[in-house]
Amino acid sequence: MTITKNYDAIIIGAGHNGLTNAAFLAKAGLDVLVLEKNAHIGGATVSRELYDGWKYSNCSYVCSLFRPEIYQALDLGRHGLEVVPLQGGVTFKQNGDYFGSYHHHDIQRREIARHSQRDADAVVRFNADLMKWCRLIRGFLLRTPPDPGTFRPRDAMEFAYLLKKFYELSESQLYEFIRFFTMSIAEYLEEYFESDVILAHYSGGSIIGTGLGVYSPGTAYVLLHHAMGDVDGSIGSWGFARGGMGSVSKALASAFCAHGGSIRTDAEVTNINVSNQRATGVTLKNGETLRAKIVVSNLDAKRTFLNVMHSEDLPGDVVKRAKNFKIRGSSGKLNIALDAMPEFPALPPGSPLTLGHLHFSDTLERLERAYDDWKEDRWSSDPYTDTVIPTQFDPTMAPPGKHMMSVFVQYCPVEPEGGWTDAKRDAFGKTVLDQLAEYSPNFYDVLLHAEIRTPRELEAEVGLTEGNIFQGELTLDQLLFNRPFPGYAQYRGPVKNMYMCSSSTHPGGGVMGAPGANAAREILRDLNKSDTTPEDFGDD
Amino acid sequence: MSDHNYLSTHEPSPFDSGIRAQSQTENWTGWNGYLSPRIADTLASEYFAIRSSCSVMDLTPMEKYRITGPDATAFLNRLVTRDLTKLRVGRVAYVVWCNDEGKVIDDGTVFHLAENDYRLCAQHHQLDWLLLSSIGFDVSIQKETHDIAALSVQGPTSFSALSAAGIKGLETLKPFGILNTNVNGFELTVSRTGFTGDLGYELWAERARADDLWNTLFTLKDTGLFDIRLIGLDALEMVRIEAGFIMPGWDFNTAESTIRADHDRSPFELGLDWIVNFDKPYFTGKSALLAEKARPATRRLLKLTLEGNKPPVGSFIFHGKKGKQTGAVMAQTWSPILKRCLALADVDFIDGHPPNDLWAEIYYQKELKWHVKWARCEIVEGQFWSHPRRRATPPMPF
Known part of the structure; x- marks a missing residue:
């Protein structure tokens, strides 16, 4: 390793936006290095094997917002990405009935009419x-x-x-x-x-x-x-990335490397080095210093400006706004290995509805009560969950006949009273599993393993502040030219040669890749390089 | 909790078994959640059943709403653009209704069945719009699409055929009139209405009487008289264009399903000026339509005949041969009775008038090879085709 090497660009964080950004920069001919604190890439777009033979989409779990323009421009299909549209979807009612989502217009219409003409x-x-x-x-x-x-x-x-x-x-x-x-x-x-x-x-x-x-x-x-x-083109549809969400980051990394980029894992950045109000590179946890002409942060706005940058290098306004940035953790996640398909007796035999999102909250009141718990720093005793079982059509994620279930949980507090302990985490998990078992009598019989993740785990592992999946709330005060802060919505940081490409920037979170691509466009513009990022296909 | 069979795509019509027995081609299409034949036997025989003998079609998929209560007339009169206070009991009116921007939501027919008792037939699902529109009116609105067994019987021998089937009183039934009668022991309502522009009737019975109604007609068919034939939607499409009737959702985008601004249409833009009545009290869309009326027309759905014999499928309309694109064909057919191509086309106007030299660019295939032809278009006022038998009372026997 030569200390003197000066990269064209260093990107902090190998999540999907960091990789997207890096890939477009590398495609433009820049010498780009992506640094990742974990031993694996992907950030919140990962597939990990935590139980022998099972792959979990540990964080994000379905794919819809990822921009097809980016998919095409980086040729991600050739790099192994395949997004299969979901079918079905159901909200179970407490009285034993259900409301199903069908893809056929007429079947769907009759299902709605069954509940209200x-x-x-x-x-x-x-x-x-x-x-x-x-x-x-x-x-x-x-x-x-x-x-x-x-x-x-x-x-x-x-x-x-x-x-x-x-x-x-x-x-x-x-x-x-x-x-x-x-x-x-x-x-x-x-x-x-x-x-x-x-x-x-x-x-x-x-x-x-x-x-x-x-x-x-x-x-x-x-x-x-x-x-x-x-x-x-089927707007509003969701899909599964074959092999789990890790396939998205894997394909992006493959495209990036094919354009000559390199990735270092186990390389946590502790500081963005600034001299004369210009970013000059980064310092790693091990003390190593890397130089780059530009530095791009894929960390959320809070982490970027409050953790890896020094207040002395920053305008007071930016520090204040970073501190005030709304990034509340409110979600948990369970990843479950199942010995067999759980039964849902409310559904008719052979029903296609389990192929999509499963929900167990059947009234607005129950949803609001779930929120009430969170406001009191408790996890919801009757949570809203978004559950999917991708192994019903993805053979790559579990052994034949076995299943992987992803349960997204709303709400889970950042810090329950007295703080998180492993016991509290497990109790949170049990609340969710018990709710599932109410609708699936054989659920505990087929349960093999569950990874339970609260905002504590999400923050510690992925680096999402408070475990907020969008890297900042999607409220009007933090959208468009106000994301992350007024005056800083064009991906340029407050010091020269420093940029932001995370979901804290426009247009926000949800495995879109758009912040990464948009930031790349601005960077290439500043460098007078030809634009490698795609234009919107347009709807008409 | 009612049953929902996710394996069955369509609702069965009360005439399902009869229709299946008459359908040779297995050429089905979805219509409002029901399965309807596009063609039951051959398109030519079905078209000519309508124009030359007697056609039968299942009206189950047509949306039907029963509107009753002390404010039924006031409610309907606020809903539609036409003055319904003049619609007497026992009469039917073709109507169109708009949103507040004066854009058409749907069209249909209002049947004044009895005092404060109406049936509204519509092309599309309207319960949401009717209920939203009924706030403040003392009315009850019931969807009865599936509860009524209805057949359309159209064509020059329809009067003779229905009379032979035992229906009495048809000789005095005028166009848009309603007759309540009894045939073969069940109650039947007959209206002299239809979507073919020809002599024809629509028959309405309780759902439980569907088989009786079907058999009334098809035992007559078995006698070999009147050439009674089940028809599908493809033949209907040909005759409704000949008659100049419009299809919301096909010829133009209905207002409540429109996403892009300016992709919906007003009654004026559809050539429905004759059913917009500004003399009656307020109706939904009135202000917007008054304002539109004061401006020069910007576009119209025009009736065009085209030279040559190639139907202008999906064609653009141009101002001048190879000139500026100025519109598009929304519906088209070859008319066997006129031996001419007919089209309904959405055309931009210039200074309130249609362009004076309209052409269609027509793509067609011969042995898989694509060809292109230009055809001059002529604007037709009124119906492309009509026949005195449609209005004659008593009707002619054939």
Whole structure:
């Protein structure tokens, strides 16, 4: 190792955004090094074998938002990525009934009508309205947000583009959009639906990863964040990455390395070195110093500015905003090895519904109560969970006939009263498993192993502050040109040659790759290199 | 908790077994959750059953709502653009309804069955919109799509056929009239309505009487008289274009399902000026439509005939041959009775008027080889085709 080597770019953190960013920089011909604190790459986009023969998607577990433009531009299909669309999905009711999601329009319509004839008709209006907002937002995902505070021609043009997109909405749609951005998901859905289970079913996506309840203003937007993705053009669909979410980071790493980049694992960065208000490189935990012309942080905004940078190198405003950045941990995760497929007797034999997301919260009230527990620093005694069993169509994740189950849990506190202990973690896990067993009588019989993760484990292992999966709440005050902070939404850090590419930046979390690609575009622009990042395909 | 069979894609029609027995081709399509034949036997025989003898079609998938209560008339009159206070008991009216922006949600027919008792038939699911629109009105709205057994019997011999089947009183039933009668021991409502532009009737019975209704017609078919034939949706598509009738969701995007601004259409843009009545009190969309009326027309769904014999499938319409693109064909057919290509086309206007020289660019295949042809289009006012027998009372025997 020569101390004198000066990389073109160092990226801190081998999560999907760091790798995306690195791959586009390497594709432009830069000499790029990615540093990862763990022994494995992927950050929260990993598949790990923690129980012999089973692969877990330990953190993120389904794929929809990942930008197909990035997939295409980096040729990720050739690098081993395959995203298979999910089928089915179900919300179980406490009375033994259920509400199912079917992909066939007419079957779905009859299923909704079984719960409410009116809701079966209203879903047309709901889908059309939601799609209006999806279309609007999707157009901004692969664009750098304008800074409305400057008068630079590029910002003015980009701001004009943003306004134009908004004014393409009709007048009444514009009003509705502002309402949508500020409403709670419960109030929003109640303008469409009457059935309790349908309201609960559709509201789940609005609280995932969010320190808000179904009646909290601002949650309607979070639904959009979960609905705007697509698999092969089918908007709102979710997919499984074959081999687990680790396949996404693996393919990105493979593309990056094919463009000449290199990755070092077990290389935790403790400091971004700054001299004369310019980033010059990084210092590793082992004391080693690496030099680079630019440094890109894929850590969340809090970690970046409060942990690996020194206040003396930073404007006071940035430090203050980093401190105030909302990044509340609210989620837990269970990864489960199963000896056989768990039975769900509420479903008819052979039902396709287990192929998708399983939910066990059938009323808005239960969802709100789950949030109440979190506010009191308790995990929800009756949690909202998003459960998937990808081994039903992915043969690579468990031995034949065996299954892997991923259970995302909302809500779990950052710090229960008296702090986390292993015993408390296990008690949290048991709450979730007990809820599953209520709907699946053979569940404990087939349970082989469960990895239980609270915000404590998520933060310690992945480095997500408070275990927040979006690296910062997706509320209006932290979106678009305010993400992560006003004046810093264009991926450039407060010191020269330092950039940000994590989900703390626009357009936020959810395994999109967009922050990584957008940051690469800005970096290449500053370096006068030709742009290797893709343009949005466009919806029309 | 009711049963849901996830393996069955479609709801069975009450006429399911009869339809299956008559369908030779297994050429089905989904229609509002039911399985309907596109073609039961051959397209030509079905088309000519409508235009030359007697066609039968299952109306189960058509959405039906029963609207009753003291405010039923006031509710419907606020809903639709037409003045329904003039619709007497025993009469039917074609109507269209809009949102507040004056864009069409759907079209259909209102049956004034009795005092404060209406049936509204619609193309698309309307329960959500009807219930939203009913706030503040003392009305009850029931979906009865699946509870009514309804058949459409259309064609020049339909009057004779139904009379021969034992239905009395048809000779005095005028177009858009309703007749309540009794045949073969069950109650039957007959309306002189249809979607073919020809002489024809729609028959309405309780669901439990579906077999009786079916047998009333098809025992007559077995006698070999009147050439009674089950038809599918493909033949209906041909005749409804000949008659100049529109299909919401096919010829234009319905307002409640429209995502992109300006992709929906107003009644004026669809050529439905004749059923927009500004003299009646407020109706949903009135202000927007008044404002639109005051502006020059920006586009219209035009009826076009095209030279040549190549149907303009998915064609763009141009101003001048190889000129500027100015519209698109939304529906088209070759008309066997007119020996001409017909189209409904969404066309941009210039200064409130249609472009004066319209052309269609038509792509077609011969032995898998693609060809392109330009065809001059002519704008047609009114129906492409009509026949005096549609309006004659008493109707002609064939």
